[in-house]
Amino acid sequence: MKKTFFSSLTLVFTALLLACTSGQKIETSNEIVSVFKTRYAPDRRVALFDVTAKPKGKTIVLEGMSDQLDGLTSLVDSLKREGLTIVNEVETLPAADLGDKIYGVANNSVVNIRSKPAHSAELATQALLGMPLKVLKKQGGWYLVQTPDEYISWIDSGGIQLMTEEELENWKKGDKIIYLANYGFSFESPKKNSAKVGDLALGNVLHVESTQTNYYKVKYPDGRIAYVHRSEAQPFERWRASLKMTQESLVASGKDLMGVPYLWGGTSTKGVDCSGFTKTIYLMNGEIIPRDASQQITAGELVDADKNFDNLQPGDLLFFGTPAKDGKPRRVVHVGMWIGNGEFIHSSSRVEVNSMDPNAENFSEFNYNRYLESRRYITNRTANVLEVSEMFN
Numbered sequence: 001m002k003k004t005f006f007s008s009l010t011l012v013f014t015a016l017l018l019a020c021t022s023g024q025k026i027e028t029s030n031e032i033v034s035v036f037k038t039r040y041a042p043d044r045r046v047a048l049f050d051v052t053a054k055p056k057g058k059t060i061v062l063e064g065m066s067d068q069l070d071g072l073t074s075l076v077d078s079l080k081r082e083g084l085t086i087v088n089e090v091e092t093l094p095a096a097d098l099g100d101k102i103y104g105v106a107n108n109s110v111v112n113i114r115s116k117p118a119h120s121a122e123l124a125t126q127a128l129l130g131m132p133l134k135v136l137k138k139q140g141g142w143y144l145v146q147t148p149d150e151y152i153s154w155i156d157s158g159g160i161q162l163m164t165e166e167e168l169e170n171w172k173k174g175d176k177i178i179y180l181a182n183y184g185f186s187f188e189s190p191k192k193n194s195a196k197v198g199d200l201a202l203g204n205v206l207h208v209e210s211t212q213t214n215y216y217k218v219k220y221p222d223g224r225i226a227y228v229h230r231s232e233a234q235p236f237e238r239w240r241a242s243l244k245m246t247q248e249s250l251v252a253s254g255k256d257l258m259g260v261p262y263l264w265g266g267t268s269t270k271g272v273d274c275s276g277f278t279k280t281i282y283l284m285n286g287e288i289i290p291r292d293a294s295q296q297i298t299a300g301e302l303v304d305a306d307k308n309f310d311n312l313q314p315g316d317l318l319f320f321g322t323p324a325k326d327g328k329p330r331r332v333v334h335v336g337m338w339i340g341n342g343e344f345i346h347s348s349s350r351v352e353v354n355s356m357d358p359n360a361e362n363f364s365e366f367n368y369n370r371y372l373e374s375r376r377y378i379t380n381r382t383a384n385v386l387e388v389s390e391m392f393n
Helices: 002-018 022-040 069-081 165-173 236-242 247-255 274-283 365-369 388-392
Strands: 049-056 059-066 086-088 103-106 110-114 123-128 132-139 142-146 152-156 160-163 176-179 183-187 196-201 205-211 215-219 225-229 233-235 301-304 317-322 331-340 343-347 351-355 371-376
Touching: 022 049, 022 059, 022 069, 049 069, 059 069, 069 086, 103 165, 123 152, 132 152, 132 160, 132 165, 142 160, 160 165, 176 236, 196 225, 205 225, 233 236, 236 388, 247 274, 247 331, 247 343, 274 331, 274 343, 365 371
Parallel strands: 059 086
Antiparallel strands: 049 059, 103 132, 103 160, 110 123, 110 152, 132 142, 142 152, 176 205, 176 233, 183 196, 183 225, 205 215, 215 225, 301 371, 317 331, 317 371, 331 343, 343 351
16 A cells, blocks of 8 residues: 555656756645645644755755654655755654653643643643653643643643653553542542642542552652542552443433533543543543544444434434535534433533423524534444553553
């Protein structure tokens, strides 16, 4: 398949370049770069190929950054084979100045990860305490990181504990607890009236140092010691082994988040957007699904595209947006989860339940009219859906 792809590219490049004057070569080079960008980073949320070609004397300089090293090497080789003199100044990621600290672990209950390295930038997603991260680049007090669902965005230095590969492996292998209450705190001593070390949110993971009568003694990624009440947490491996994803467990997880406020970019009990809500439901049932609605719709099995809601089962995801029309592609902008009896639960202004039945009091005409399709995850785990235990493997 690769051979066919590159053979085809060679024919295209040869035809283009032979017809080019020196002044046209830069334009053609950027067209070639665009071909490789489409192939190696079709979704820039999960892959980086930010490469441009610029003239410099008789040479063409490639600038930018990329984590797709195979694609970058192939691009340079292809341009050189066409007789162009190439100077490759693309920064490859992970960046060299990170040294061996190219991993990290989220160090606060909920860590905000932004589209740009600034607190004023759009919230892209969130990471939960204990979540392993890949570190790609440092800029000022910010790090470009990749989450377990492969989302790439910026985290401030206060939210991450940097680690070497060995340190991360030790973190993954250690005994851990998972926090199972929606909200709570860790304490300096095994007493609820003691000083707080930090707040906690559903899905947080901490190392357990020892188990006492009513508390777990835990360690944060940065080494802080704290105590968590045993009624609010469970040993991670015991929790994972006990998971059995069912229609009932998915509905229960969704309803447990009723009233949580809507937050663009949110994936935690502190606030969720629509896809962050469905992502949290599945996370607490043992699976890491893609981050955004437009990514989630590419997984699972299609079970309805014609408003035949009798085909749906609790746990199915419903997608909303605008269909393809007049040459414009389909646009997916919202997602919710079917809970049965004609109803779905979703994060709109808050997590709430609406109906697809026009006769119901909670009928959502707006969402009914923009409904696209529904997909089933519960029995259809695909390549872009991970088991939560894989985060720590």
